Amino acid sequence: MEKRPNWESPIQFVLACVSYAVGLGNVWRFPYLCQMHGGGGFLIPYLIMLLLEGVPLFYLELAIGQKMSRGSIGAWTAISPYLGGVGLASVVTSLYLCLYYNIINAWSFWYLFHSFQSVLPWAECPINSNRTGPIEECERATPTQYFFFRETLNISPSIEENGGIHTGQAMCLLLAWMITYLFIVRGVKSTGKVVYFTATFPYVVLFIYLIRGITLQGAFNGIKYMFIPKMEQLANPNTWINAATQIFFSLGLGFGSLIAFASYNHYNNNFERQAIIVSMINSGTSIFASIVTFAIYGFKATVNYENCLERVRLLLLNTFNIAEDSITNDNVFTWIEKLNTTYPVQFAEIENQLEACDLESELNTAVEGAGLAFIVYSEAIKNMPLPQLWSVLYFFMLLLLGMGSMLGNVTAIITPLRDFKVLNGVVCLFCMLVGLSFTTTSGNYWFTIFNDYAATFSLLFVVLIEVITVSYIYGIRRFEKDIEDMLGHRPNWYWKIMWTITSPLLLIFLFVTYIVNYIRGGTPTYQAWDKELGKTVVKEYPIFGQIFIGLLLVSSVSCVPLTALYVYCQKRKRGNHLKRAAPWLNCGTL
Amino acid sequence: MLGKIFFLLCLSSAWAEDLCSKAVPPEAYYVRLSIKTALGDKAYVWNDNEMFLFQATLAFAMRSQFSGQEYNVSNIVVCDETPRVSFWFVVTSLEDPSRLVSRGDVEQAVRKSRNRINSAFLLTDQTLEFIGITPTLAAPVAPNTPPWLIVFGVVMGAVFAGILVLLVLPLIQKKRKKNQPMEDEDSDEETQVKTAENGPERSGVYNMSFSDDDKFTQM
Numbered sequence: 058m059e060k061r062p063n064w065e066s067p068i069q070f071v072l073a074c075v076s077y078a079v080g081l082g083n084v085w086r087f088p089y090l091c092q093m094h095g096g097g098g099f100l101i102p103y104l105i106m107l108l109l110e111g112v113p114l115f116y117l118e119l120a121i122g123q124k125m126s127r128g129s130i131g132a133w134t135a136i137s138p139y140l141g142g143v144g145l146a147s148v149v150t151s152l153y154l155c156l157y158y159n160i161i162n163a164w165s166f167w168y169l170f171h172s173f174q175s176v177l178p179w180a181e182c183p184i185n186s187n188r189t190g191p192i193e194e195c196e197r198a199t200p201t202q203y204f205f206f207r208e209t210l211n212i213s214p215s216i217e218e219n220g221g222i223h224t225g226q227a228m229c230l231l232l233a234w235m236i237t238y239l240f241i242v243r244g245v246k247s248t249g250k251v252v253y254f255t256a257t258f259p260y261v262v263l264f265i266y267l268i269r270g271i272t273l274q275g276a277f278n279g280i281k282y283m284f285i286p287k288m289e290q291l292a293n294p295n296t297w298i299n300a301a302t303q304i305f306f307s308l309g310l311g312f313g314s315l316i317a318f319a320s321y322n323h324y325n326n327n328f329e330r331q332a333i334i335v336s337m338i339n340s341g342t343s344i345f346a347s348i349v350t351f352a353i354y355g356f357k358a359t360v361n362y363e364n365c366l367e368r369v370r371l372l373l374l375n376t377f378n379i380a381e382d383s384i385t386n387d388n389v390f391t392w393i394e395k396l397n398t399t400y401p402v403q404f405a406e407i408e409n410q411l412e413a414c415d416l417e418s419e420l421n422t423a424v425e426g427a428g429l430a431f432i433v434y435s436e437a438i439k440n441m442p443l444p445q446l447w448s449v450l451y452f453f454m455l456l457l458l459g460m461g462s463m464l465g466n467v468t469a470i471i472t473p474l475r476d477f478k479v480l481n482g483v484v485c486l487f488c489m490l491v492g493l494s495f496t497t498t499s500g501n502y503w504f505t506i507f508n509d510y511a512a513t514f515s516l517l518f519v520v521l522i523e524v525i526t527v528s529y530i531y532g533i534r535r536f537e538k539d540i541e542d543m544l545g546h547r548p549n550w551y552w553k554i555m556w557t558i559t560s561p562l563l564l565i566f567l568f569v570t571y572i573v574n575y576i577r578g579g580t581p582t583y584q585a586w587d588k589e590l591g592k593t594v595v596k597e598y599p600i601f602g603q604i605f606i607g608l609l610l611v612s613s614v615s616c617v618p619l620t621a622l623y624v625y626c627q628k629r630k631r632g633n634h635l636k637r638a639a640p641w642l643n644c645g646t647l
Numbered sequence: 648m649l650g651k652i653f654f655l656l657c658l659s660s661a662w663a664e665d666l667c668s669k670a671v672p673p674e675a676y677y678v679r680l681s682i683k684t685a686l687g688d689k690a691y692v693w694n695d696n697e698m699f700l701f702q703a704t705l706a707f708a709m710r711s712q713f714s715g716q717e718y719n720v721s722n723i724v725v726c727d728e729t730p731r732v733s734f735w736f737v738v739t740s741l742e743d744p745s746r747l748v749s750r751g752d753v754e755q756a757v758r759k760s761r762n763r764i765n766s767a768f769l770l771t772d773q774t775l776e777f778i779g780i781t782p783t784l785a786a787p788v789a790p791n792t793p794p795w796l797i798v799f800g801v802v803m804g805a806v807f808a809g810i811l812v813l814l815v816l817p818l819i820q821k822k823r824k825k826n827q828p829m830e831d832e833d834s835d836e837e838t839q840v841k842t843a844e845n846g847p848e849r850s851g852v853y854n855m856s857f858s859d860d861d862k863f864t865q866m
Contacts, residue, residue: 170795170802184784228799235806242813378729381683 061126062245064321069249071331073318076256077465078309078339080458081161081430087307088283088347088354089425090299095290096283100344102291102300107340110563111304113555114520116332116548117527118310122319123328124539128473129313132320136531138628142620143526144473146519147313149613151469153511154312155488157504158466159237160495162459163229164431165452167209170229172448179204180439197591201436206586209431213498215585217599220498227496234489237463241471241481245321248464255461260342262454263349269447270352279355280348282420301567302513307339311516311523314465317472325543350429357437358419365414369393376407389414426508430455505583506598510606514571515613521564522617528557581606667726671735674747675726676757677778679733685774693732697768698725702736704760704767709738709748712756716741754780 064070091099125132130144171178179201182191190196195203206212211223240251270276290296309315319328366386373384373392377400384392393411397404424433438447471481495504527536533553541547581603584593598606666672678701683690691697702723709718718741728734738748757764757780765775772782 166799166802167795170798173794173798184787188784188786189781190784225795232799232803232806235803235810239806239810239813242810243817247813374731375679375733378731378733380730381681381732383730 062321063323064245064249067322067326067331069252070318070322070326071335072252072256073248073464074315074331074335075338076252076461077314077318078307078335079256079259079342080307080309080462081455082303082307083339083343084346084350084455084458085427085429086425087303087343088350089429090303091283091347092351094293094296094299095287096285098286098288098291099296099300102297103304103340103343106297106301106304106563107336109555110301110560111308111340112333112336113552113560114305114310114524115308115315115336116329116552117524117556118315119319119328119332120536120540120543121523121527122316123322123324123326123543125316126320126324128320128475129316129469130473132316133526136526138624139621140522140526140530140617141624142617143519143522144313145620146515146613146616147311147316148470148473149616150512150515150519151312151314151466152488153507153609153613155463155466155470155484156491157495157507157511158459158463159230159233159488159492160226160500160504161427162233162456162463163226163496164209164427165455165459166229166232167225168431168435169449169452169456172445172452174445177435177439177444177448178208179435180444194588194591197589199436201432201439202591204435205431207588210501211498212501212586214587215596216499216502216583216602218499222493223496223498223500227493230489230492230496233460233463234485234492236460237467238482238485240460240464241467241485244481248468251464252461255457255464259454259457259461262450262457263342263345265450266349266447266454267345267352269441270349270356273352273356273441275359276352276355278359278416279351279353279420282355283347283351298567298570301563304340305520305567306513306516307343308336309462309465311520312466312469312512313473314469317468318465320472325545327544329540329544329548353434353437354420356440357433358416358422360437360440361419362414362416365412369412369414372407372410376403502583502585506602506606506609510609511613514575514610517564517568517571518614518617521561521568524556524560524564528561533557666724666737671727672737672747674750674753675735675737676750676753676780677733677735679731679776679778680768680770681774681776682732682768682770685770698728700767701725704764705736705738705757708756708760708764709753712752712759750779758783 064073091097094102121132121136125135127135128144129147130141133144134141182195182200182203184190185192192203194207198206209223209226211220213220239247241248271280322328363386366389370384370386370389373379373389373396374381377396434451435448438444438451441447467481467484471484474484494500527533533556536556537547537553580597582595582597585596586592587594680693682693699720702720702725705723706718706720709722710716718738722739722741722744723736724739725734725736738753740746740748757777761772761782765771768775
C-alpha cells in the first residue's frame with residue numbers, strides 16, 4: 058500500500074495554511090468592511106469573533122484532518138458514515154470555487170503583463186479612429202474603468218447578452234491553470250516547496266507598499282479616515298454579522314482544504330499551536346493590508362480632489378477671463394463666492410458644469426472586491442512616480458495571494474479524489490475548460506453569481522454540521538481523547554465551550570440571518586456596465602439566472618441529506634441480505 | 648512710396664480698431680493661452696512683443712498654407728485681449744482689407760503649422776488653444792507584437808518547461824534506479840563466474856539464491 062506523503066517539515070504545513078488563508082479577501086474585503094463599519098472600531102467585533110469562532114473552528118478542522126489522515130470525504134465518512142455527505146459538500150463547494158477563482162488570477166496576469174509598457178494602458182484613454190479625441194466610452198467613464206470593463210473583460214451590457222471568448226483572457230486563464238498544475242503535480246512535495254515563496258513574498262511587497270504608501274501625498278488623510286473609530290457603528294447588528302462572516306470566510310473554513318493539508322501531517326504534529334499562529338497571522342495580515350489600502354485610498358482621494366479643484370479653477374478662469382495666477386487651488390471656493398455675487402448671470406450659465414469638490418466624499422467611495430483591486434488600485438498606481446514598477450509589484454503580489462489560495466482549493470478536491478485514483482491533470486483540465494465560459498463577454502456576470510452565491514451559504518451549513526457532528530454526534534469526549542492521543546494533552550475548557558456552545562450558536566445565527574436577508578432582499582440584482590452612461594447600473598437577474606443561483610445554493614447543501622439517505626438505504630439493503638425474512642424492509646426501489 | 652505704405656498702415660490699423668469695436672465676426676477664432684500652467688516658474692510675461700510674435704507666426708502659417716500669398720503681420724487682426732491671455736483674431740485678405748479670410752482656410756493654415764506655432768510659444772496643444780480647431784492627436788504607436796504577448800510567451804514557456812521537467816525527471820530517475828540494481832547484479836555475476844571459471848567448468852543451473860536475495864532487499 059502506498060504510504061501517504063507528508064510535509065517535509067511542520068513549517069511547510071504552517072506556510073501552506075498561511076498561503077491558503079491569506080488571500081485576496083484580506084486585501085480587498087477587509088478594508089472595505091473597516092470603512093463601512095466605523096474604521097478602527099471594526100477591530101473590536103472582528104477580534105471578538107476571531108476568538109469566539111475563528112480559532113476554535115480552525116483548530117477543529119486541523120484536528121479532524123490530522124487524526125483521520127484522509128481528505129474531507131474519507132474523514133467525515135470515518136467519523137460517521139451517514140455524514141460522508143459533509144465531505145462531499147465541501148468538495149463540491151471547492152469545485153465551484155476552483156472554477157471561478159482562477160479567473161481572478163487570469164486578470165492579475167493580464168494586468169501584470171500589460172504593466173511592461175512605457176505608458177500604462179489604463180493611464181490614458183485610447184484615441185478613437187478619427188483621431189479627434191478619446192473614445193467616448195472612455196471619456197464618459199475613467200480610463201481605468203474603461204481598461205477593466207472594455208479591454209480586460211469586453212463586458213456585455215447584461216447577463217442575457219453573450220458574445221465570444223476574449224482570447225487574451227483565455228490565454229491568461231490557461232497560464233493560470235498551468236501554473237496551478239505545476240504547483241500540485243507532485244502533490245505535497247511540490248506544494249510544500251512552493252508555499253515557502255507564495256506565503257512570504259506578499260509580505261515583502263506589502264511592506265514595500267507600506268513605505269511607498271505612507272510617503273505619498275495625502276496618504277495620511279486616508280489612514281486617519283480609517284483609524285478614527287466611529288463607535289456608533291458597533292450598535293449596528295450588521296457590523297457584528299459582517300465581522301463574523303469575514304472571519305469565517307477569511308480562514309477558509311469548510312472547504313476541506315484545511316482537512317486536506319492537515320491530513321499530510323505526522324500524527325503527533327502540534328497543530329494546536331499552529332492553528333493559533335495561522336489565525337493570528339491571517340488577521341494581522343488583514344489589518345496590515347488595510348493600512349496600506351487606506352494610505353493608497355488617501356492618496357487617490359487627494360489626487361482626485363486636487364484634479365477636481367483644477368478643473369473648477371480652469372472653468373472659472375476660462376469663463377471670466379481672469380489672469381491665470383489669480384485663482385489657485387486654495388482660493389477656488391472664495392473666488393466662486395466672489396464671482397457668484399459679481400456676475401450672477403454668467404455664473405448661472407456655468408452652474409451645472411461646476412463640480413462640487415469634496416475630499417470626504419472622495420474618501421467615502423468605498424469599493425470592495427474586484428473593483429477595488431483592479432480599478433481603484435490601478436488608478437492610484439498610475440499617479441505614482443515610476444508606475445510600471447509599482448504596477449508589476451502589486452499585481453505580482455495579487456497573483457501570489459491568489460495562487461496560494463488556489464493551491465488550497467485544488468488540494469481540497471484532489472486529496473479526497475486521490476483515494477478514488479482521479480488524476481490531478483484531469484481535475485485541472487476540467488476546471489479550466491469550464492472556466493473558459495467566464496472569459497466570454499457576459500462571463501463577468503456569471504463570475505459574480507458564483508462569487509456571491511457558490512460558497513457562502515453552503516459553507517455556513519457545512520461548518521455548522523461539522524461542529525455539531527464533532528461536538529454531539531461523534532462526541533466531545535471522544536474528540537478530546539483523540540486530541541490527547543495526538544498532542545499529549547487534552548484541549549482546555551475554553552476550546553470545549555467554544556465547540557459545544559458558542560460556535561454552533563453563532564453559526565446558527567449567521568445561517569438564519571443569511572436566509573432571512575436572502576428572502577427579504579427580493580429579486581437578486583447585479584451591477585451591469587452601461588457603455589452609454591459609462592458607469593454600472595443595477596439590474597435584476599433574469600429567471601434563468603435566479604434558477605441558477607438556487608441550483609448553486611442547493612446543489613452543494615443537498616449532498617449532506619442525499620448522502621445520508623443513500624448510506625441509510627445501502628445499510629438497509631445489506632441488512633436485508635442478512636435477514637431475508639423481512640422483505641417489506643426492502644429499500645432498494647427508492 | 649513710403650507715404651503710400653504709411654497710408655496703408657494707418658488705414659489698416661484704423662480698420663483693425665474698427666473691427667474690434669464691432670461684434671465678433673463669424674470668421675473669428677478664439678485663442679487661449681495658459682502660459683503659467685505650462686511653464687510654471689519659467690513662464691514669460693505676456694506683453695505686446697509676444698502678441699507681435701503671435702501675429703507673425705500666424706502670418707507665417709497663412710503663408711505656408713497658401714504659397715505665393717504674402718501675408719503680413721498687419722493682416723492678422725487681434726481683438727479683446729484679456730488678463731487670462733485670451734483674445735480673438737481674424738485674418739484680413741490680401742487684396743481687400745475689408746474682407747476676411749474664411750474660417751475653413753484659417754483652420755487649415757493653423758492645423759498645418761500647429762506644431763510650429765506651439766513651439767514658438769513653448770506651449771502645447773492643450774495650453775495654446777484655438778477654440779474650434781481640435782488638435783489632431785498623434786497616431787498611437789502600435790507595435791507589431793503587443794508587449795504583453797511577449798511577456799506572456801516568456802512566462803508560458805518557463806511554466807511549460809517546468810511542468811515537463813517535473814513530469815519527466817521522476818521517470819528518468821526510475822529508469823536509473825532500474826538500471827542500477829541490474830548493474831550490481833551483473834558485477835556480482837561476473838565475479839562469481841570468474842571464480843567459477845578457475846575451477847571446473849560450470850554445468851547445471853547457476854545458484855541464484857544469493858543474488859536473488861540482494862534483489863529483494865533492495866526493493
